[in-house]
Amino acid sequence: MPPVSQTVRVKVLFFGRLKDVVRQSEESLYLSDASTIEQLFALYAGRIPELAKYRSSVVASRNQEFAAWDTLLRTGDEVAFLPPVSGG
Amino acid sequence: MTAPLDHNDVIELVREPIDPLPLVRHLRAPEDGAIVTFDGFVRNQSHDRATLYLDYEAYESMALGKMREIAAELHEKYPIDRVLIVHRLGRLEIGETSVFIAVSAPHRAAAFDACRFAIDTLKRTVPIWKKEYFEDGAVWADGELPPAPLATPRAKPAS
Numbered sequence: 001m002p003p004v005s006q007t008v009r010v011k012v013l014f015f016g017r018l019k020d021v022v023r024q025s026e027e028s029l030y031l032s033d034a035s036t037i038e039q040l041f042a043l044y045a046g047r048i049p050e051l052a053k054y055r056s057s058v059v060a061s062r063n064q065e066f067a068a069w070d071t072l073l074r075t076g077d078e079v080a081f082l083p084p085v086s087g088g
Numbered sequence: 089m090t091a092p093l094d095h096n097d098v099i100e101l102v103r104e105p106i107d108p109l110p111l112v113r114h115l116r117a118p119e120d121g122a123i124v125t126f127d128g129f130v131r132n133q134s135h136d137r138a139t140l141y142l143d144y145e146a147y148e149s150m151a152l153g154k155m156r157e158i159a160a161e162l163h164e165k166y167p168i169d170r171v172l173i174v175h176r177l178g179r180l181e182i183g184e185t186s187v188f189i190a191v192s193a194p195h196r197a198a199a200f201d202a203c204r205f206a207i208d209t210l211k212r213t214v215p216i217w218k219k220e221y222f223e224d225g226a227v228w229a230d231g232e233l234p235p236a237p238l239a240t241p242r243a244k245p246a247s
Contacts, residue, residue: 015147016217017228059236061215064150066236080147080215086231087144087151087175087216088128088187088207 008035008073012044013080018058021051037062037079038069057084098172099155101148106176106185115170120192124199126207128187130180134229140221144177144186147215151175154214158206166202168193173206175216186218 007030014022022044031040037060045052060067061080073079098114108127115123130142159171172190180186189206193199211232218229 013147015145015215016219020228057233059234061147061150061236064147064153066234068237068240071240080150082147082215082234083217083228084231084233085211085213085215086218086229087146087214088211 007032008075008077010040010073010075011078012040013078015080016083016086018051018054018081018083021054022048031073035073036069037067037071037073040073040079041069041081054083058082096170097156097159098170098174099152099159100174101146101151102174102176103178104176106174106188108185108188108190111172111174111188112190115172115190115192117169117192119194120169121194122196122199123190123192124196124203125191126187126189126203127185128207129185130182132182134220134222137222139182140223141182142180142186143219143221143226144175144180145217145219146175146177148177150215155210158209158213161209162191162202162206165205166191166193166198167195168198168202171202171206173210175210175214177216 009028009030011028013026019025041055059082060069061082062071062077108125112123112125131139133139155173159173162168162171169192175187176185189203191199191202213234219226220229
């Protein structure tokens with residue numbers, strides 16, 4: 001593992017149909033410094049090509065707040081990928 | 089950012105059946121003159137297919153935060169007294185209440201407007217999803233993509 005100073009540890013959550021596509025709901029992982037939410041999604045899309053087609057119908061959150069795709073991640077962040085919501 | 093919860097408001101995610109009457113009773117206060125409620129319940133069909141049941145899941149910590157934000161926004165926008173928003177999760181049968189909203193106010197107009205705003209905003213912004221089960225399979229319901237910031241403001245240094 002690279003030195004801790006050059007990595008950020010994040011928790012990643014998937015919900016709804018994204019959870020079905022990724023086949024897991026939660027994972028903790030280390031990213032290189034200066035990773036964005038977009039890069040994190042791309043990392044999963046690289047692993048699971050089917051995920052890429054959902055990119056335009058996903059919003060992301062960081063620490064329970066909706067977040068822009070260019071958000072830089074910090075260690076301890078909780079990132080979630082959220083498909084269109086259908087509560088009510 | 090978690091919105092502060094007005095001490096008289098009730099914001100909950102529950103797994104048991106929702107019984108509206110005690111909830112409404114809890115909201116009644118002598119200084120008010122009206123309560124408007126919204127009772128959303130499970131329909132027996134979707135797009136002309138017979139629904140067997142629904143299964144709701146939520147990003148619970150964020151969903152509660154967003155529901156509290158809705159309550160806070162209602163208090164800012166409308167002259168109302170109390171807000172109650174309860175959403176059920178898990179498996180729900182036909183006819184069971186999935187969401188119950190009640191707003192009390194001294195006068196009816198604000199209560200009607202606030203209740204409508206609450207359910208419309210909940211359906212657009214609260215991270216809850218329903219899966220619809222039919223005779224021949226299950227699908228995640230079409231939903232609405234919540235509005236999210238397009239780019240991060242760069243003015244403030246990272247803290």
